[in-house]
Amino acid sequence: MENVLVSGMRPTGKLHIGHIFGTLNNWVKYQEKYKCYFIIVDWHALTTNYENTKEIPQYVLEVLTDYIAFGLDYNKSVIYLQSMVEEVAVLHLLLSMITPLSWLERVPSFKDQIQQLGKEIATYGFLGYPVLMTADILSFNAKYVPVGQDQLPHLELAREIVRRFNYLYGDTFVEPEPLLTESPYIPGFDGRKMSKSYNNAIFIDENEKETEEKVMKYITDPQKIYKNSPGRPQICNVFTLHKAFNNPEKEEIEQNCTQGKLGCVECKKRLAKLINSTLQPIREKRKSIDKSKLTDILLQGSLEAKKETRKILTKVKQKLNILGV
Numbered sequence: 001m002e003n004v005l006v007s008g009m010r011p012t013g014k015l016h017i018g019h020i021f022g023t024l025n026n027w028v029k030y031q032e033k034y035k036c037y038f039i040i041v042d043w044h045a046l047t048t049n050y051e052n053t054k055e056i057p058q059y060v061l062e063v064l065t066d067y068i069a070f071g072l073d074y075n076k077s078v079i080y081l082q083s084m085v086e087e088v089a090v091l092h093l094l095l096s097m098i099t100p101l102s103w104l105e106r107v108p109s110f111k112d113q114i115q116q117l118g119k120e121i122a123t124y125g126f127l128g129y130p131v132l133m134t135a136d137i138l139s140f141n142a143k144y145v146p147v148g149q150d151q152l153p154h155l156e157l158a159r160e161i162v163r164r165f166n167y168l169y170g171d172t173f174v175e176p177e178p179l180l181t182e183s184p185y186i187p188g189f190d191g192r193k194m195s196k197s198y199n200n201a202i203f204i205d206e207n208e209k210e211t212e213e214k215v216m217k218y219i220t221d222p223q224k225i226y227k228n229s230p231g232r233p234q235i236c237n238v239f240t241l242h243k244a245f246n247n248p249e250k251e252e253i254e255q256n257c258t259q260g261k262l263g264c265v266e267c268k269k270r271l272a273k274l275i276n277s278t279l280q281p282i283r284e285k286r287k288s289i290d291k292s293k294l295t296d297i298l299l300q301g302s303l304e305a306k307k308e309t310r311k312i313l314t315k316v317k318q319k320l321n322i323l324g325v
């Protein structure tokens with residue numbers, strides 16, 4: 001049997017270059033190796049954004065366009081919108097019945113996020129976030145789940161739910177394994193981690209001038225005051241990006257910066273050029289995508305997902321002696 005892989009992303013904004021390394025780059029490779037389901041998880045977006053949902057539909061389409069432009073192929077992989085497959089919500093409900101409250105309360109992101117975003121997000125749905133994620137994964141009995149470090153506790157919880165389910169009702173699900181991908185730290189132009197919510201991101205969908213202007217804002221080595229002061233590439237955000245984009249000239253840049261032969265302005269210009277030339281084909285493809293087809297693409301993926309989820313849900317209902325079909 002083919003190995004199944006599931007991953008998801010919340011539609012909370014356009015994708016930026018931080019999403020390329022560690023996420024999109026790997027997804028494109030995985031689709032050659034596994035049966036992949038890539039989910040745009042709009043229900044999950046509600047857990048932290050329930051007060052402001054206006055932009056979700058637009059972001060769903062932006063994220064989908066970025067996916068396709070980047071090379072995710074909806075003929076190879078199933079790309080779908082979570083809310084179009086209501087069976088997943090039923091599975092979530094049934095799994096919630098066997099998930100002890102204490103397991104959810106000890107998931108670190110639950111307390112962390114409340115501390116960061118305030119008490120208003122401490123809803124019933126938010127507490128159940130990892131159970132919904134488990135339902136996404138178990139809907140296809142997936143073996144592999146590529147996630148970042150921050151999602152590992154959620155996946156551990158999914159594994160615990162699987163063990164409990166299999167113990168109570170007999171072998172049903174495989175324990176999903178994380179595919180932990182090395183993702184380099186991508187700084188935004190203010191030096192913090194690149195994130196849409198920090199307003200420091202370079203987006204896939206922006207023009208070359210915007211990208212160049214953002215690159216020029218990057219904070220470099222604060223000790224490199226003059227063009228010809230020696231710099232420390234190992235602590236420089238701009239050099240971090242030269243490395244992430246695998247600049248073939250990175251050794252030369254490192255050497256010349258260290259020896260005070262390369263100024264930051266010149267170095268940034270070279271970086272902007274590199275980012276723009278790397279993104280150029282993706283931006284081109286983005287423009288060529290027929291926007292009127294996007295909803296159909298999601299519908300087609302969702303129908304395919306529905307078929308699989310139904311089979312698994314039927315099995316689960318039988319095991320739980322739930323008559324409703």
Ligand code: TRP
Nearest residue numbers: 006007008009041133136137145
């Ligand atoms: N929680 C994940 C995140 O925020 C998104 C997600 C939802 C997911 N369902 C999933 C990831 C299923 C992997 C598999 O990054």
